[in-house]
Amino acid sequence: MPPAIETRDLRKEYGDLQALSGLSLTVEEGEFFGLLGPNGAGKTTFINTLVGLVRKSGGEARVFGHDVETDYQQARDAIGLAPQEFNVDRFFPIREVLAHKAGYHGIPQAEAKRRADDVLERVGIYDKRNERFDWLSGGMKRRLLLARALVTEPDLLILDEPTAGVDVQLRHDLWELVTELNEEGTTVLLTTHYIEEAERLCDRVAILDEGRTVTVATPDELKERGTDTIAVRLESPPASVPPLGEYAHETSLADDRLEVRVDDGGSTAPRLLNDLEAAGHEIADLEITRTSLEEIFVDLTDREDRTVTRSSASGREGGEGDGDGEGGGAEDSDGNGKTDDRPPERETEGVA
Amino acid sequence: MFSTGARALFRREILRFVRRPKNTFLPPAITNVLYFAVFGIVLGGRIDRIAGFDYILFILPGLIVLGTISNAFENASFSIFHGRWNEYIHETLTSPLSYLEMVVAYVAASAVRGLIVGAIIAAIGALFTPVTVEHALYLVVTMGVISVLFAGFGIIGGLWARDFDDLTVMNQFILRPLVFFGAVFYSLEMLTPTWRQVSRLNPMVYMVDSVRYGFLGYSDLVPLTSLGVLVGLTAVVLAIDVTLFKRGFGLTD
Numbered sequence: 001m002p003p004a005i006e007t008r009d010l011r012k013e014y015g016d017l018q019a020l021s022g023l024s025l026t027v028e029e030g031e032f033f034g035l036l037g038p039n040g041a042g043k044t045t046f047i048n049t050l051v052g053l054v055r056k057s058g059g060e061a062r063v064f065g066h067d068v069e070t071d072y073q074q075a076r077d078a079i080g081l082a083p084q085e086f087n088v089d090r091f092f093p094i095r096e097v098l099a100h101k102a103g104y105h106g107i108p109q110a111e112a113k114r115r116a117d118d119v120l121e122r123v124g125i126y127d128k129r130n131e132r133f134d135w136l137s138g139g140m141k142r143r144l145l146l147a148r149a150l151v152t153e154p155d156l157l158i159l160d161e162p163t164a165g166v167d168v169q170l171r172h173d174l175w176e177l178v179t180e181l182n183e184e185g186t187t188v189l190l191t192t193h194y195i196e197e198a199e200r201l202c203d204r205v206a207i208l209d210e211g212r213t214v215t216v217a218t219p220d221e222l223k224e225r226g227t228d229t230i231a232v233r234l235e236s237p238p239a240s241v242p243p244l245g246e247y248a249h250e251t252s253l254a255d256d257r258l259e260v261r262v263d264d265g266g267s268t269a270p271r272l273l274n275d276l277e278a279a280g281h282e283i284a285d286l287e288i289t290r291t292s293l294e295e296i297f298v299d300l301t302d303r304e305d306r307t308v309t310r311s312s313a314s315g316r317e318g319g320e321g322d323g324d325g326e327g328g329g330a331e332d333s334d335g336n337g338k339t340d341d342r343p344p345e346r347e348t349e350g351v352a
Numbered sequence: 353m354f355s356t357g358a359r360a361l362f363r364r365e366i367l368r369f370v371r372r373p374k375n376t377f378l379p380p381a382i383t384n385v386l387y388f389a390v391f392g393i394v395l396g397g398r399i400d401r402i403a404g405f406d407y408i409l410f411i412l413p414g415l416i417v418l419g420t421i422s423n424a425f426e427n428a429s430f431s432i433f434h435g436r437w438n439e440y441i442h443e444t445l446t447s448p449l450s451y452l453e454m455v456v457a458y459v460a461a462s463a464v465r466g467l468i469v470g471a472i473i474a475a476i477g478a479l480f481t482p483v484t485v486e487h488a489l490y491l492v493v494t495m496g497v498i499s500v501l502f503a504g505f506g507i508i509g510g511l512w513a514r515d516f517d518d519l520t521v522m523n524q525f526i527l528r529p530l531v532f533f534g535a536v537f538y539s540l541e542m543l544t545p546t547w548r549q550v551s552r553l554n555p556m557v558y559m560v561d562s563v564r565y566g567f568l569g570y571s572d573l574v575p576l577t578s579l580g581v582l583v584g585l586t587a588v589v590l591a592i593d594v595t596l597f598k599r600g601f602g603l604t605d
Contacts, residue, residue: 014605045605048605051445051446052445052446052600052604053442053445053446053604053605054604054605055600055604055605072448073448073449073450074448076446076447076448077447077448079446081446083442085439087438087439087440087442087443088440088443089364089435089440089443090438090440091368091371092364092367092368096367097443100360100361100363100364100443101443101447102360103356103357103359103360103361103363103364104357104360104361104443104444104447104448104449105357105447105448106355106356106357106448107356108356109360109363112360148443
């Protein structure tokens with residue numbers, strides 16, 4: 001069986017701007033794969049290339065062995081996409097929107113309606129089935145995007161920032177649902193700014209920066225690449241940092257607290273304690289902090305404009321639909337320069 | 353060509369305008385009641401018969417053409433452009449439909465709207481004057497071709513437009529003047545030879561003349577030649593539509 005996604009030297013240029021500059025990536029069938037990267041790293045461009053919304057400038061991209069341009073029908077049939085933007089048909093109640101989408105994938109009308117009901121129940125908005133998209137709350141809109149991705153029963157589910165700007169409950173519901181889908185055999189490609197999300201859900205993650213893959217590894221492997229910090233509280237504050245072995249990459253002393261950066265905190269701690277005791281210091285307390293994936297991410301994509309969010313520290317936890325920027329307000333921030341001059345939906349409906 | 357997926361898109365497109373009769377069917381109905389009342393009854397009685405027909409009967413085919421092509425064009429251009437503007441056309445573009453199927457579904461649905469409006473105008477005309485059909489088959493084929501042709505033009509317009517003003521400009525400042533100078537309200541025989549030749553450059557002339565031939569059996573041009581020109585033009589426009597979809601013009605980055 002070919003990989004779910006396979007790209008080689010994938011490139012996309014917008015004039016002088018290189019959105020993708022030789023991206024090579026393989027996602028195996030059945031994997032839960034995460035894409036991390038700062039804003040502008042090329043994550044959405046990469047996804048849109050797979051589904052046909054962006055035309056590649058060079059390189060190769062295949063979905064389950066189907067070239068995304070020459071075999072575009074087979075490639076697209078395998079994909080269910082929940083994008084960042086709220087790009088949903090405004091003319092119809094959401095149940096019909098889903099039935100139409102299933103229909104475009106060749107599913108007969110009666111079956112399409114049944115599937116629409118099923119996925120609406122699965123994402124928890126069945127009671128809103130006769131509402132139009134514009135009347136849903138922000139959180140419900142996110143759920144609908146997921147339902148639309150699922151209604152075609154895709155082999156590859158692509159989720160582009162699915163939990164940006166949603167409340168904690170919804171985030172956990174979505175995590176549970178996509179984990180379940182992955183366990184049922186669906187390959188999942190997830191892009192996220194929430195490091196915790198990638199750490200919790202993904203079998204492997206790729207970190208992208210400036211349109212290319214910086215690294216691909218499991219979250220644990222990535223964390224092992226970082227340094228740990230051993231913090232020791234000494235009974236008597238020393239005047240200066242005691243002499244330590246080469247294992248100590250960096251040391252700092254603040255009053256009675258000594259911090260030492262080492263490669264592996266667990267195996268190095270006994271040596272550090274021996275050295276300190278040999279130097280006549282008495283240990284009052286010790287704490288080892290492992291490098292977080294977030295810190296690895298920051299190290300690997302060290303740019304001024306990076307955006308990374310740890311969900312526990314996020315200020316967007318307050319409620320459905322009140323997200324900003326990349327999240328619940330994605331409709332207002334689509335990067336196409338249409339932000340301010342779009343007329344309200346209902347104004348446009350009467351045109352023709 | 354019409355797979356389950358294409359039928360689903362066609363159905364969606366039909367439902368979009370059928371469920372909004374106040375926006376789609378009522379305006380042309382009211383406009384044409386006014387046309388028939390003013391040009392046919394009020395002014396028509398003071399205008400000489402043209403080619404042996406009452407004026408109201410002479411203008412009826414032209415008004416049907418005007419309504420049909422305007423609505424076929426508007427439907428296709430609006431549907432494509434509104435989908436682009438709100439990006440829900442991505443639902444279609446990310447589906448396994450072929451580009452040909454996409455074009456066929458959009459064009460067919462828009463042509464159906466044009467034909468429905470044409471039928472409504474004919475029915476309204478029949479309330480004002482007895483309507484005869486001299487060449488039914490020719491009329492049906494011609495109406496089908498011109499509605500497809502302008503649905504095809506509408507696709508190009510919807511892909512090209514950058515905002516809603518562009519759609520208005522195309523309809524009001526290009527389409528409508530061409531139709532008005534397409535011998536809707538007069539016969540080509542009433543023009544000087546020079547203007548008659550110039551008029552032949554206007555594709556609307558062939559449409560109005562063909563439909564008039566279908567209804568009245570009267571034409572200024574050779575009917576089969578007109579139909580041939582229209583079929584050829586339609587094939588070219590549809591080929592352009594499919595090519596634009598394939599290239600992602602206005603649709604993909």
